[in-house]
Amino acid sequence: MKYFILILLFVLACLANAAETLPVDVPDTLAERVKACTICHGAEDRHDGDSYYPRIAGKLEGYLFNQLRHFRDGRRYYQPMAILLENMSDEYLREIARYFAVLNLPYPSPESITLQPVEANLARRLVYSGDSRRNIPACSTCHGKELMGTAPFVPGLLGLPRAYITAQLGGWHSGGLIRGKVANCMADIAKQLTYEEINAIAKWLAVQPVSGEPVGELSVEMSQRCANLALENGEAR
């Protein structure tokens, strides 16, 4: 009996050892393959106060695909993304864009930021009416009347952290977030904005509850004004 127990223990020990050295079991899924993305962008959405990383779930596929290529090819500059994507093919990036585009995650509750009535009014006016004297169109003309984006590649503006929106508007303001070969209409618009207006818009957008869907297509006027953008992002169509 004593021997039997010893043998049994020995066998169990061997089994335990074997389990430790078996290869890790890796699911053959895209969710597993994009773990490098979700460590920052979140498998589920979270807002921990100072979060910077934008939500990518539910964004338009065309938008995500373009941004992935822009990061990879150095047109949109953010080093961690550039290094991560450096050696990835268009086909794979397209597949990843599609994965996140159809990923349906509940939106977090909006950030709690105190917004002065003056700021709210300023933001609301620019978002829905623009400022024709300075040739600033309303955000809603391109980003959709519900600000959830316009197919195929104009991004939605809601459900994003304030820090991120401020940084992006600031990026456009100071010379273009996307370093294309041609002038970019979003850069032209952002350059007209003051820092006060940028802050107000970023705050206002970040506190809006998210509802609605992307809309179908750009207005004729804006497609003409942003013809270069459409040209550069043409492949996403």
Added chain:
Amino acid sequence: MMQVRRAIFGVWRNAFLFLGYMLTMLFAANVMAVNASTEETSLSGQQRGEYLVRVGNCLGCHTAKGGQPFAGGYRLSTSFGTFVTPNITPDKETGIGLWSEEDFWKAMHEGKSRDGRLLYPAFPYTDYTKVTREDASLIFAYLQSIPAVSQVNPSHEIRFPYNYRPLLYIWRTLFFKQGVYEPDQSRSAKWNRGAYLVQGLGHCNACHIARNVLGASQDETMAGGQIMGSNWYAPSLTSRREAGGMDWTIEEIVALLSSGVSRRAMMSGPMATVVRQSLQYLSQDDARAMAIYLKSLPESNNVQPEVNYPPMPDNVRRYLAQGEKIYVKYCQDCHGISGQGAPGIYPALADNRSVIMVIPTNVIRTVLNGGYPPTTRANSRPYGMPPFQQVIRDEEVAQVVSFIRNAWGNHGSLVSAVDVGQSREGSH
């Protein structure tokens, strides 16, 4: 080469006869050993040229990030300044549209530009000189057939005194040996083909070698070195502790070169880019030939003897225990409870040479930047690693790297937050 020289002296009196014999042999050998495999010769001249351009990875340097193929403008930073690569499309004003085949041969073989100026060895003519005239000619014909792009690139920004080109005469006298690859008759045709590709077009020596202060390769052994203008270490191909192939099967080397992953390793950093741009397009025969040659490289002498590791002091144990906590939290899901990984997907860390290499730069950079191996035909949907610099502090990176360098039978030096800070510099 030495043997050949000795032989020349030995048969001095029969010089004419001997020379005739040697030329015949060389000619025969060239045909036998260096030329492309049947797989490749079944292609048209145009396709062969395109293939050779891939093998030489001309695109890698002659294309700016996101720029027009072969139109140059890529900035190559070195310790002598920044070189801006030229436009090699057939545009007559801004490219090489006015070049003749002879001009191109002079650049590849002699390192001289069309106007006779000496080229900086940032263009690896020290390796390309080994390319045969026939291959150079096919490459030239292909480059002349691609769409011309009119693009003027900025000039080099080379520091004094290196910007004084005539200095290159001295450099060349010291460090440049002109000459097409000479087959080693004692080796097989496959081995010679591999050597021809590795030493010539493949220009592996551009990175896998230590360089002296004048930027010249210190030897020809591919014993590893810091990549110029980059913060990556190109591991030694002649050390079984780094990236030597002596303990690997040919199949495993072929898999790593052509797909970017093998059971034991994964291409990362600049080498992942080389696989994406160049090596994944190798023919099976050529990948095998390269592997045969790489596996045969003799082990370099600076092999460290086996050492007995003393028991660790308590403070080291505590340091590593901190690292282990981070490992369990962030790394273990993919790399396993005993660093076993999932071969071909998530590399094992136990007994992983990149992890325990004396110079820890690469493993630190991998933790900081994460990354995906290149997408290749054989591995078109790779798994990736998150960039942990977004998640944990330098101190924690140092702890976890120290831990994996000393867990599961691994032995490596500890790294500090300062090492991590230094490894972070540079984007490539």
